[in-house]
Amino acid sequence: MRHDRRNTYRRLKIGDALRQFREERGLTQHAAGRLLERSQASLSAYENGHRAIRPRDLKHILDQYGVTDELIRRRLLALASHGRQKGWWHDFDERAEADVIDFASLEADAGRLRIFDSLVIHGLFQTEEYARAVISSTSGELxxxxxxxxxVVFRMNRQRLHDHGQPPRISAVLYEAVLRQRIGGLEVMRAQLSRLLALGEHPHIHLQVLPFSAEGHPGADGAFAIMTLGPAELLEVVSVDSLTRSWYIDEPSDVDLHVKAFDRLQEVALSQGDSRILIEEILSET
Known part of the structure; x- marks a missing residue:
């Protein structure tokens, strides 16, 4: 049995679902193994997210467990299918943290991204020099x-999605402070602001700035990103980062709160045109 560390979120999501379906039917892993004609160890590896599952094997298990909800089946089968796809991030398996690789694979699978950043410019928009300054300042001593x-190289590779034939629809709201904080120095920031203006011209990107003048807003609790996964947009996942870890939120009620928060942020932010004017003004002052 081959175990590896890739696609953690997808595997754990599928594994949790399989465990729930099995327990709802009052089956032990041993009894379920007999029903499915596979070893208990194999089933345990699936449920614990230690082993990728082929879509056809997942379909067989869902059939045997009597899972008929079409939406649930499509979501899980989509996770299994995309979790087995090869991507540029696999070149970093021995050099980058598993959760970082996992995030990149999910981001690349997204059909839509909604991003709010309040401390730094989002990684999908960063220049190489700005990214190096951010990464060095947050973990350089460690x-x-x-x-x-x-x-830095990994972060730059994430931006490949801008060049896809069908890139994801990206809506981003950046707090004005991230545009004014001179991370990396004046020249780095000038290049970074120019990069933002250039990206704002791309048809798949809708960029807004939340100005200092905005009154109360739901972004006070910090940055987050909402990823709508798969070509059929079957699943929404919220990604939240801290200094030491990242985690995913996928409970529908919690995701809905983040979607509403993002909608509100877009309402109180400057329009796309006015946001561009503000970025140009800040660039001229830098």
Missing amino acids: RPTRDIETS
Whole structure:
């Protein structure tokens, strides 16, 4: 049995569902193994997210467990299918953290991204120099230079999705402070602001700025990103980051709160045109 560390979210999501379906039917892993004609160890590996599952095997298990809800089946089968796809991130398996690779694979699978950032410009919009300054400032004392450079290269590779034939629809709201904080120095920020203006011209990107003048808003609790996964947009996942870890939120009620918060942020933010004017003004002052 081959175990690896990739696609953690997808595997754990599928595994949790399989465990729930099995327990709802009052089956032990041993009894379920007999029903499915596979070993208990194999079933345990699936349920614990230690092993990728082929869509045809997942379909067989869902059939045997009597799972007929079409939406649930489509979501799980989509996760299984996309979780087995190869991507550029696999080149970093031995050099980057598993959760970072996992996030990149989910981001690349998204058909839509809704992003709010209040401290730094989002990684999908960063120049190489700005990314290096951000990564060095947050972890430079804790990580060797070669790891920082690996993280920079990895972050730049994430931006490949802008060049896809059908890139994801990206809506982003950036707090004005991230445009004014001179991370990396004046020249780095000038290049970064120019990069933002150029990206704002792309048809798949809708960029807004939340100005200092905005009154109460739901972004006070921090940055988040909502990923709508798969070509059929079957599943929405919220990604939240901190200094030491990242985590995913996928309970429908919690996701809905984040969607409503993002909608409100877009309402109180400057329009796309006015946001561009503000970025140009800040660039002229830098």
